[in-house]
Amino acid sequence: MIRIKNLHKSYPIGKDSLHVLKGIDLHIKEGEFVSIMGSSGSGKSTLLNIVGLLDEHDEGDYFLNGQEIKNLNEKKGAVLRNKFLGFVFQSFNLISYKTALENVSLPLYYKGVSRKERQKIALDYLDKVGLKDWASHLPNELSGGQKQRVAIARALVTQPKVVLADEPTGALDSTTTDSVMDLLKDINNEGMTVFVITHEEEVADQTKRIVRLKDGIITSDTINVQRNPVKTV
Amino acid sequence: MKFIFDSDTWQEIYGGIRKNKTRTVITIIGVLWGIFLLVTLLGASRGLENNFKTIFGDFATNSVFVWTQRTDLPFKGFQKGRRVRLTIDDVEILKREYKEIKFIAPRSNSNSAITRGFKTGNFNISGDFPVLDKVQKKDLIFGRFLNENDIKLKSKVCVIELEIYEQLFDKNEEPVGEMVTIGNISYKVVGVYKNGTIAFDGAAAYIPFTTFKQVFNTGNRIGWMMITANEGVDILQMEQDILLTLKNIHKVDPEDKKAFGSVNLAAEIGKVTGFLTGMQFLTWFVGIATLIAGVFAIGNILLITVKERTKEIGIRRAIGATPVEIRRQVVLESVFLTTVAGMLGIIFGGFVLFLMDTFLGSGPDPTLINPTVNIPIILFAFLILIVLGTLIGLIPAYMATLVKPIDALRDE
Numbered sequence A: 001m002i003r004i005k006n007l008h009k010s011y012p013i014g015k016d017s018l019h020v021l022k023g024i025d026l027h028i029k030e031g032e033f034v035s036i037m038g039s040s041g042s043g044k045s046t047l048l049n050i051v052g053l054l055d056e057h058d059e060g061d062y063f064l065n066g067q068e069i070k071n072l073n074e075k076k077g078a079v080l081r082n083k084f085l086g087f088v089f090q091s092f093n094l095i096s097y098k099t100a101l102e103n104v105s106l107p108l109y110y111k112g113v114s115r116k117e118r119q120k121i122a123l124d125y126l127d128k129v130g131l132k133d134w135a136s137h138l139p140n141e142l143s144g145g146q147k148q149r150v151a152i153a154r155a156l157v158t159q160p161k162v163v164l165a166d167e168p169t170g171a172l173d174s175t176t177t178d179s180v181m182d183l184l185k186d187i188n189n190e191g192m193t194v195f196v197i198t199h200e201e202e203v204a205d206q207t208k209r210i211v212r213l214k215d216g217i218i219t220s221d222t223i224n225v226q227r228n229p230v231k232t233v
Numbered sequence B: 001m002k003f004i005f006d007s008d009t010w011q012e013i014y015g016g017i018r019k020n021k022t023r024t025v026i027t028i029i030g031v032l033w034g035i036f037l038l039v040t041l042l043g044a045s046r047g048l049e050n051n052f053k054t055i056f057g058d059f060a061t062n063s064v065f066v067w068t069q070r071t072d073l074p075f076k077g078f079q080k081g082r083r084v085r086l087t088i089d090d091v092e093i094l095k096r097e098y099k100e101i102k103f104i105a106p107r108s109n110s111n112s113a114i115t116r117g118f119k120t121g122n123f124n125i126s127g128d129f130p131v132l133d134k135v136q137k138k139d140l141i142f143g144r145f146l147n148e149n150d151i152k153l154k155s156k157v158c159v160i161e162l163e164i165y166e167q168l169f170d171k172n173e174e175p176v177g178e179m180v181t182i183g184n185i186s187y188k189v190v191g192v193y194k195n196g197t198i199a200f201d202g203a204a205a206y207i208p209f210t211t212f213k214q215v216f217n218t219g220n221r222i223g224w225m226m227i228t229a230n231e232g233v234d235i236l237q238m239e240q241d242i243l244l245t246l247k248n249i250h251k252v253d254p255e256d257k258k259a260f261g262s263v264n265l266a267a268e269i270g271k272v273t274g275f276l277t278g279m280q281f282l283t284w285f286v287g288i289a290t291l292i293a294g295v296f297a298i299g300n301i302l303l304i305t306v307k308e309r310t311k312e313i314g315i316r317r318a319i320g321a322t323p324v325e326i327r328r329q330v331v332l333e334s335v336f337l338t339t340v341a342g343m344l345g346i347i348f349g350g351f352v353l354f355l356m357d358t359f360l361g362s363g364p365d366p367t368l369i370n371p372t373v374n375i376p377i378i379l380f381a382f383l384i385l386i387v388l389g390t391l392i393g394l395i396p397a398y399m400a401t402l403v404k405p406i407d408a409l410r411d412e
Helices: A044-051 A074-084 A100-111 A115-128 A144-156 A174-189 A201-205 B007-019 B021-056 B088-097 B148-153 B162-168 B209-215 B235-249 B265-308 B310-318 B323-360 B375-402 B405-409
Strands: A002-013 A016-028 A033-037 A059-064 A085-088 A162-166 A193-198 A209-214 A217-223 B063-068 B101-116 B119-128 B139-143 B157-161 B179-182 B185-194 B204-208 B224-229 B260-264
Touching: A002 A044, A016 A044, A016 A217, A033 A044, A033 A174, A033 A201, A044 A059, A044 A162, A044 A193, A074 A085, A074 A100, A074 B310, A074 B323, A085 A144, A100 A115, A100 A144, A100 B007, A115 A144, A144 A162, A144 A174, A162 A174, A174 A193, A174 A201, A193 A201, B007 B021, B007 B323, B021 B265, B021 B323, B021 B375, B063 B235, B063 B265, B088 B101, B088 B224, B088 B235, B101 B162, B101 B209, B119 B162, B119 B209, B139 B162, B148 B209, B157 B162, B157 B179, B162 B185, B179 B204, B204 B209, B224 B235, B235 B260, B235 B265, B260 B265, B265 B310, B265 B323, B265 B375, B310 B323, B310 B375, B310 B405, B323 B375
Parallel strands: A033 A193, A033 A209, A085 A162, A162 A193, B119 B204, B157 B185
Antiparallel strands: A002 A016, A002 A059, A209 A217, B063 B224, B063 B260, B101 B119, B101 B179, B101 B224, B139 B185, B157 B204, B179 B185
16 A cells, blocks of 8 residues: 655755655555654654655655655645545644534545535544534534544545544543544554554554654564454464 | 536635634725725716816807907007907908807897886896807796897897896796886896806896897997807917907007907816816826725735635645645635625715715705716726736735645644
């Protein structure tokens, strides 16, 4: 699903440039539940941005769903994001003047789905995250956990190939963290590829594969045995 | 262009506009004020222009008035200070010499008591030709003006001004056919007219020129003449030429500035028209400048909004909005706001013009008459407004897509 070979990325800082990713090789197959672990500055967010087509890599190859990502213009990037990727952010990033339902249906609007259809699909996904009754509420009327669940519904609504979650639990307390992680696990169990970025061990522990990143290189890539009943059997 | 008729597009725009009511209101007021000023100013200046037109309306505006005074320079053996007299022969000569003359109305005048029964008053008496009605349109309330038959028959008839009628007659009394006494002679009233706002004659009784000549024993002499030129004639040049001809006939030094007096109505009206043109130019200038300022205000506010909404735009792009879709939304927001503001401005301006018409446009001496703006002008201004709205919307729209979604979403 995601195939990265010798990926490099550096950012210019004044005259110098900061080499953030120093040759990443990563292969994520369909249906995997991967977490990228690392402290701040390890390059994990940069990696997610590149995987999420929000940023471009300097060197190396990146294949998303078999398609090589190279010299993407903004328009193509937007279409691919809409088609293949669902985002979940640390700070939820819901549009404040839109209701939960409107927020969830927005990606479908850009996909060109009819209004009636959008409402129906969005409501289904809100139901799936257990927030059907909150459909007409604005984000500021929801709790942190609820907001993140709305964001997850929004990420899923276009039936993407991969869900990218950037510190999905970073702004949540431990109880809601668990409920959000349970939701992500459920999604994964239904076959969705989930890609989580975190610096919390407890979060990474609940994923099936843990990739550790340090100073722009992968230091370890392990199968999380206790979360992989299939493999342990 | 399908997206324009798509309810979803408008739903998105409505959402964006509704989000910040203060911003929307301030933006709308900016443009509204511009178009409101344009409509009101144009309407008011049109009203003023109409008023001037009604004031001058009774006169053929390309007219010259000529009369005589005393000479100021000695010439061909004549002493200075000689009284010059226009005669009816001068009129014939001018008529013959100048093809550009449309009408020429000679006149003699005097004043005298007019009496009817026990009522009497002192008024101007004017000996005129029917052509006067062509040079200076008479607003007749009763009866008719003098005609050629009156001239031929030296009839003892008169046409009196409304004021004379009011002084000599009872209210609602039929004046036509009644007799009045001017001097010692009885005249039959054939008509009553009403003076416009500007009248050179005051309250005058017009009697046939031939009758005047006989009764007052003026011979061929005339008091003055009114000359109307054909359309398109250089009236100032004609005035100079006529004065020179007259000076030649009457043996007056061509350099003599006092022997003949003249007023050129075209020049006088030209001054007022020039003022009106200036005012209209000012109106357009102020109106359009305000309009542009308003549109810039919209652009400015949208730009600020785009900065405020960087995050929102980033989210939209992360979930699949293409730059074109983002730009389209911002431009449409701008166009929508300018359109709504423009329409409100036109309605508001129209309402104020209506109030002006109600309070200033009626009564005996209105300040403004029929203050209106042409629909095509409004549509044109409106079109310009929408075009400007689109253009100014492009700037924030461009800025909106300049920010990479990743930068927009980065948590501070």
